[in-house]
Amino acid sequence: MRLRNGDEEAFAAVVERHHTSMVRLARGYVRTEAVAEEVAQEAWLALLRGLDGFEGRSSLRTWLLRIVANRARSAGVREGRYLAVEDSRLEAADGRFSQDGWWMTPPTHWADDIVDRLTAPVLAALVRAHIETLPAAQREVVTLRDVEGLSSAEVSTILGITAGNQRVLLHRARASIRRRLEEEMEG
Amino acid sequence: MTGSSSAGGHDLTCRELVERVTTYLDDALESEERARFEAHLAECDPCCEHFKQILVTRATARQLGDQGLDPLAKAAVMDLYHRWRGDSDA
Numbered sequence: 001m002r003l004r005n006g007d008e009e010a011f012a013a014v015v016e017r018h019h020t021s022m023v024r025l026a027r028g029y030v031r032t033e034a035v036a037e038e039v040a041q042e043a044w045l046a047l048l049r050g051l052d053g054f055e056g057r058s059s060l061r062t063w064l065l066r067i068v069a070n071r072a073r074s075a076g077v078r079e080g081r082y083l084a085v086e087d088s089r090l091e092a093a094d095g096r097f098s099q100d101g102w103w104m105t106p107p108t109h110w111a112d113d114i115v116d117r118l119t120a121p122v123l124a125a126l127v128r129a130h131i132e133t134l135p136a137a138q139r140e141v142v143t144l145r146d147v148e149g150l151s152s153a154e155v156s157t158i159l160g161i162t163a164g165n166q167r168v169l170l171h172r173a174r175a176s177i178r179r180r181l182e183e184e185m186e187g
Numbered sequence: 188m189t190g191s192s193s194a195g196g197h198d199l200t201c202r203e204l205v206e207r208v209t210t211y212l213d214d215a216l217e218s219e220e221r222a223r224f225e226a227h228l229a230e231c232d233p234c235c236e237h238f239k240q241i242l243v244t245r246a247t248a249r250q251l252g253d254q255g256l257d258p259l260a261k262a263a264v265m266d267l268y269h270r271w272r273g274d275s276d277a
Binding site for chain 2: 008011012015016019020021023024037040041044045048049096097100101102103106107108109110111112114115118119123124127128131142146147148149152163167170171174177178181182
């Protein structure tokens with residue numbers, strides 16, 4: 001493998017491609033950017049030393065992010081930030097639906113209006129800040145799926161959870177971000 | 188679908204549709220359920236709006252992913268690389 005044979009250019013290219021995603025994933029578990037950088041660096045070192053057995057069975061990206069998730073989780077536990085939070089229902093009883101399942105409070109119309117503002121920095125900042133407040137399990141899934149744009153299968157492998165579990169977490173995270181955007185659009 | 192619940196002859200409620208949006212977008216609904224989902228969506232304005240809101244929510248999050256690599260961070264990893272290569276050559 002070119003990376004381990006000391007091909008610097010090949011290594012620089014994979015760093016360029018994956019490092020930002022790795023730090024972003026780590027950042028979800030630890031308090032500071034500096035610690036997130038450290039976690040990502042540990043993963044690079046693991047790759048270089050041939051630790052943790054990267055054998056090309058998964059993609060390099062999947063492998064790297066899996067190492068980061070595992071290490072950041074334990075770093076996060078040390079820092080006391082990773083708290084597993086679980087709730088039971090997919091759609092909370094928040095008054096949107098009647099008991100028999102029809103809209104009681106239909107959504108106001110704002111989806112078309114927000115399209116023009118998608119790239120607005122204020123909106124991005126708001127979503128970034130909101131993702132920070134999500135329970136850790138939701139945050140890691142939505143970061144990988146929606147921010148990074150990875151597939152369901154890839155994210156299940158990285159986080160070591162079933163596709164179904166992953167989907168429940170993603171559903172809740174998106175619902176929560178949607179509500180935050182709604183507040184902004186209605187406010 | 189508010190009010191005229193079963194006018195379309197399908198049997199998916201609005202709440203059920205909303206609960207299945209993520210599965211639908213992952214293309215993980217079984218074909219029959221997928222058809223019911225799409226039939227409901229086609230004729231229910233509030234569900235259609237909700238669906239669009241989830242799509243723009245996803246698109247907004249995706250905007251956060253398009254930042255380039257910080258040159259300082261890259262330099263730090265490359266330092267690490269040079270130290271590693273120095274060690275392994277030694």
